[in-house]
Amino acid sequence: MTERFDLVVIGGGPGGYVAAIRSAQLGLRTALVERKHLGGICLNWGCIPTKAMLHGAQVAHALKTAGHFGFELGPVQFDIAKLVGHSRAVANGLAGGVEFLLEKNGVCVFDGEAKLARDGLVNVALNSGENLMLEAEHIILATGARPRTLPGLQPDGERIWTYFEAMVPEALPESLLVIGSGAIGSEFASLYSDLGSKVTLVEVADRVLPAEDVDVSAFVEKSFRKRGIDVRTRVKVQSASVGSDGIVCDLISEVDRVETLIVDRVILAVGVTANIESLGLEELGVAVDSGFIRTDEWGRTSVDGIYAIGDVAGAPCLAHKASHQGVACVERLAGVPGAHSVVHENVPACTYCRPQVASLGMTEAHARQRGFDVRVGRFSLKHNGKALATGEAEGFVKVIFDHRSGELLGAHMVGPEVTEMLQGFGVAQSLEVTAEEFSRTMFSHPTVSEAMHEAVLDSLGRALHQ
Amino acid sequence: MNDIKRLDVPKWGLSMEEGTVTKWLIEVGDRFEEGQEIVELETSKITNVLEAPFASVLRRIVAEPGVTLPVGGLIGLCAQPSVRDEQVEAFLAGLDAFPDMPPGSALMALDKQTALNASSNSEPKPSDRAGVNVPTGFGGWRADADVLATAHARSYAERFDIDLAKVIGTGRRGRVSVDDVRTAIASAGGVAPAFGKSRVDVSHPLLPNASLRATPSARKLADEAGVSLAAIAASSGERIVRGDVERAVAVRSVAREAPEKGREPSRIVPLTNIRRTIAKRLQQSKQTAPHYRVAMNVEIDGLLSLRKAINAGGARVTVNDFLIKASSLALVGVPEVNVQFDGEVVAGFEHADIAVAVSTDAGLIAPILRSVDLMGLVDISRAVRDLSTRARAGRLRADEIEGGTFSISNLGMFGVSHFDAIINPPQVAILAVGRAEERVLPGTNGPRTASVLTLTLSSDHRVIDGATAAEFLSELRAYLETPGLMLS
Numbered sequence: 001m002t003e004r005f006d007l008v009v010i011g012g013g014p015g016g017y018v019a020a021i022r023s024a025q026l027g028l029r030t031a032l033v034e035r036k037h038l039g040g041i042c043l044n045w046g047c048i049p050t051k052a053m054l055h056g057a058q059v060a061h062a063l064k065t066a067g068h069f070g071f072e073l074g075p076v077q078f079d080i081a082k083l084v085g086h087s088r089a090v091a092n093g094l095a096g097g098v099e100f101l102l103e104k105n106g107v108c109v110f111d112g113e114a115k116l117a118r119d120g121l122v123n124v125a126l127n128s129g130e131n132l133m134l135e136a137e138h139i140i141l142a143t144g145a146r147p148r149t150l151p152g153l154q155p156d157g158e159r160i161w162t163y164f165e166a167m168v169p170e171a172l173p174e175s176l177l178v179i180g181s182g183a184i185g186s187e188f189a190s191l192y193s194d195l196g197s198k199v200t201l202v203e204v205a206d207r208v209l210p211a212e213d214v215d216v217s218a219f220v221e222k223s224f225r226k227r228g229i230d231v232r233t234r235v236k237v238q239s240a241s242v243g244s245d246g247i248v249c250d251l252i253s254e255v256d257r258v259e260t261l262i263v264d265r266v267i268l269a270v271g272v273t274a275n276i277e278s279l280g281l282e283e284l285g286v287a288v289d290s291g292f293i294r295t296d297e298w299g300r301t302s303v304d305g306i307y308a309i310g311d312v313a314g315a316p317c318l319a320h321k322a323s324h325q326g327v328a329c330v331e332r333l334a335g336v337p338g339a340h341s342v343v344h345e346n347v348p349a350c351t352y353c354r355p356q357v358a359s360l361g362m363t364e365a366h367a368r369q370r371g372f373d374v375r376v377g378r379f380s381l382k383h384n385g386k387a388l389a390t391g392e393a394e395g396f397v398k399v400i401f402d403h404r405s406g407e408l409l410g411a412h413m414v415g416p417e418v419t420e421m422l423q424g425f426g427v428a429q430s431l432e433v434t435a436e437e438f439s440r441t442m443f444s445h446p447t448v449s450e451a452m453h454e455a456v457l458d459s460l461g462r463a464l465h466q
Numbered sequence: 467m468n469d470i471k472r473l474d475v476p477k478w479g480l481s482m483e484e485g486t487v488t489k490w491l492i493e494v495g496d497r498f499e500e501g502q503e504i505v506e507l508e509t510s511k512i513t514n515v516l517e518a519p520f521a522s523v524l525r526r527i528v529a530e531p532g533v534t535l536p537v538g539g540l541i542g543l544c545a546q547p548s549v550r551d552e553q554v555e556a557f558l559a560g561l562d563a564f565p566d567m568p569p570g571s572a573l574m575a576l577d578k579q580t581a582l583n584a585s586s587n588s589e590p591k592p593s594d595r596a597g598v599n600v601p602t603g604f605g606g607w608r609a610d611a612d613v614l615a616t617a618h619a620r621s622y623a624e625r626f627d628i629d630l631a632k633v634i635g636t637g638r639r640g641r642v643s644v645d646d647v648r649t650a651i652a653s654a655g656g657v658a659p660a661f662g663k664s665r666v667d668v669s670h671p672l673l674p675n676a677s678l679r680a681t682p683s684a685r686k687l688a689d690e691a692g693v694s695l696a697a698i699a700a701s702s703g704e705r706i707v708r709g710d711v712e713r714a715v716a717v718r719s720v721a722r723e724a725p726e727k728g729r730e731p732s733r734i735v736p737l738t739n740i741r742r743t744i745a746k747r748l749q750q751s752k753q754t755a756p757h758y759r760v761a762m763n764v765e766i767d768g769l770l771s772l773r774k775a776i777n778a779g780g781a782r783v784t785v786n787d788f789l790i791k792a793s794s795l796a797l798v799g800v801p802e803v804n805v806q807f808d809g810e811v812v813a814g815f816e817h818a819d820i821a822v823a824v825s826t827d828a829g830l831i832a833p834i835l836r837s838v839d840l841m842g843l844v845d846i847s848r849a850v851r852d853l854s855t856r857a858r859a860g861r862l863r864a865d866e867i868e869g870g871t872f873s874i875s876n877l878g879m880f881g882v883s884h885f886d887a888i889i890n891p892p893q894v895a896i897l898a899v900g901r902a903e904e905r906v907l908p909g910t911n912g913p914r915t916a917s918v919l920t921l922t923l924s925s926d927h928r929v930i931d932g933a934t935a936a937e938f939l940s941e942l943r944a945y946l947e948t949p950g951l952m953l954s
Contacts (some may be wrong), residue, residue, distance in 0.1 A: 004879075006855055006858050007855075026859045027827070027860055028855065028859055029858070119777070119782065137854065137855055138851070138855065285778065286780075302780050303780040303781075304780060304781050304782040304844070304847065304848060305782045333852075333856075334855060334856060334859035334861055335852075335855075335859060335862070
């Protein structure tokens with residue numbers, strides 16, 4: 001039996017399900033194949049459940065600093081199972097929501113594993129055991145990515161964790177080694193440190209959060225150290241083996257000095273690898289570049305009628321990028337006037353460690369390297385009234401403008417809830433606002449966001465409060 | 467002979483239900499003889515001319531061209547010159563007062579006195595149909611009125627003969643909605659039923675609910691369900707309560723679903739505009755273009771292996787794409803087929819613009835690929851996929867569905883072996899493609915198998931003769947059976 005569709009989407013994560021909904025809205029007969037969880041990693045094992053866990057960390061931090069505001073607390077009991085329970089409940093609820101949205105928009109959802117065949121055919125091995133053939137004019141691959149592993153460092157699901165296990169701990173580890181200080185590694189390091197674990201964070205690059213602006217990395221590293229996180233940069237973990245009193249980890253620094261560390265648990269957070277296996281890509285000749293499917297700005301692969309969006313199409317591996325790529329790809333197919341593709345440089349990125357990190361556009365180094373005549377503005381939260389009042393004056397805002405055009409090239413922020421504030425810069429950037437226009441915008445007082453205004457003023461040499 | 471006689475929509479066939487006046491062949495005041503052709507009427511199947519069933523003088527045209535009426539509907543009034551105009555008008559007014567009176571016979575005569583009596587006995591009601599009361603100021607549907615209104619408001623106003631220009635719209639940019647119409651009628655003291663729902667109740671009159679005693683909740687429910695309160699008995703006390711209405715609605719729906727009434731259509735779907743256009747064009751084509759068909763079998767094994775080789779490089783060329791390409795080359799090779807015909811002139815073209823039939827939820831649509839003979843196979847496959855996807859999303863531009871010199875309709879994917887297609891004017895030919903089938907054929911070294919496709923060309927005999935059609939198909943077969951020729 002072959003069912004015909006205008007579009008078949010493979011993968012029900014934030015890229016795939018959004019593409020499917022948009023496609024159905026545009027009147028295309030749309031099917032979505034998902035092998036496990038609607039909502040994908042983001043909703044089930046990533047963005048959302050980590051935020052639920054991190055809120056627990058925030059509560060722990062608030063309890064620790066309660067004395068400053070006059071609250072003397074007795075001994076505090078913490079049951080990590082309850083926090084994990086909250087996190088899972090939120091994820092499950094949202095997954096149900098995705099199913100509802102797909103159904104409401106008339107998307108046919110198939111639970112099973114898809115494999116591409118020739119001529120627009122998709123073979124679906126349904127989870128129920130049956131086989132189904134779908135025929136599609138267009139196929140979008142949105143199969144996402146999974147944690148990358150390193151030689152000598154195989155996750156065992158018990159003590160050497162990936163984000164899957166780190167999301168559902170049965171007990172709080174006494175000591176923890178986090179390998180990799182990207183967004184995932186930094187969030188887990190921050191989370192477990194706030195909950196009470198002794199955390200070591202290892203990074204092979206010369207700074208934590210290596211994708212961020214150097215000022216951001218330096219600030220977060222200092223803050224982490226102050227909190228008692230043992231941060232080691234330019235350090236590799238050569239091996240991790242399970243011993244009698246913990247996991248024995250051999251760390252090598254650049255100068256070949258070897259140090260042995262014994263910890264309770266290890267979290268492997270060294271990036272992700274695309275889910276491209278068993279899709280039938282090779283047989284069809286879909287080109288792959290260093291493990292990710294090669295696409296153009298509209299998601300077109302090297303094979304006609306096959307598209308790829310989200311993590312499987314390469315970095316940055318972020319949910320909102322995947323969703324936007326999905327919409328762009330579908331709108332172009334349907335001929336929607338004004339469809340716009342995703343500009344990788346403008347993809348915002350947020351890391352929810354403490355202090356939070358939010359950024360978009362180019363780093364200062366990148367902008368200089370590209371030859372822009374840059375004007376940089378900075379503002380420290382130490383001069384921001386609202387941040388001081390709430391006792392969270394740790395952080396800063398940094399903006400990078402192109403002097404010639406006045407265009408916002410990049411914005412980098414560290415501090416409380418900066419992940420919520422970033423959208424202000426996002427709107428400004430997408431509307432091509434210049435520093436002058438931004439400086440004329442009135443920011444309400446007192447808000448942490450005023451620091452954004454001041455940073456822009458600083459780039460014009462006109463900061464008022466520093 | 468002072469009789470005023472009716473001219474009605476005749477019943478020309480068993481299935482004829484209504485007719486549309488397309489053209490009056492005589493004018494008001496003209497005398498005509500029995501058997502003379504006086505008016506053209508169009509039915510869902512044919513356009514025909516009504517021959518006068520009697521001799522008289524046309525005094526009044528009731529149905530102007532474009533008006534559709536059921537069989538038996540009044541289209542004109544006739545009377546000898548001795549009958550005064552006022553008498554004709556009074557006759558007409560009398561008919562208006564009893565809208566349900568006329569049908570039954572194709573021709574019906576009333577004497578002047580009956581008509582006048584009827585007219586004087588009826589109270590002057592500008593519009594009074596089935597419990598609807600449109601106040602005088604709002605009467606008079608005008609199809610051409612330049613009023614921004616929703617489609618529902620338009621059909622509602624037309625049905626109840628309401629002038630939309632008199633209604634104040636509250637929608638975006640002053641657009642008039644059904645609610646606006648009902649509010650306007652109600653505020654002027656009239657009665658207008660809920661939209662849509664009342665359709666089912668035309669069998670029993672919808673009386674002004676306002677004059678009956680009912681609880682506000684019952685009134686609202688009745689209004690929403692399109693139930694007349696007059697048809698509901700109050701179960702307790704004097705007032706109709708919510709439960710009474712709910713019971714009436716339940717009884718009605720059971721009655722409607724009862725199998726005894728199975729003769730009623732289970733659903734009524736008005737034609738969409740696109741469907742209406744398709745219907746009109748195909749009808750016109752089938753009626754005016756003398757279709758004939760020429761079929762040919764084509765072996766496509768060579769084509770299938772070439773396709774496989776091309777697609778190994780990441781393309782997704784379909785058999786249909788090959789057909790489009792081959793047709794374009796055959797059209798250029800046999801330019802007599804690469805033409806448009808408007809009934810007067812034959813226009814020839816240098817390049818082949820081919821319409822590809824795409825079925826969408828809204829109906830068949832045939833977007834056009836321009837100068838296909840200049841395109842490569844891979845570009846054709848991309849363009850076809852693009853056009854068909856945008857067709858299904860309803861995003862084709864007007865210039866993408868206009869013109870063309872040839873059409874291809876492929877039902878192979880539905881397992882159809884071969885079929886005939888109707889020409890899409892102003893084109894003069896269309897190719898109908900069935901499914902490729904494995905067949906056993908006689909060969910020099912015994913029987914052999916081959917993938918065979920049946921192509922059926924429908925041509926307009928006014929422009930293309932059989933020999934030309936055969937020549938075109940032979941040329942097409944040559945390209946399909948030696949597909950390398952397409953790449954040269």
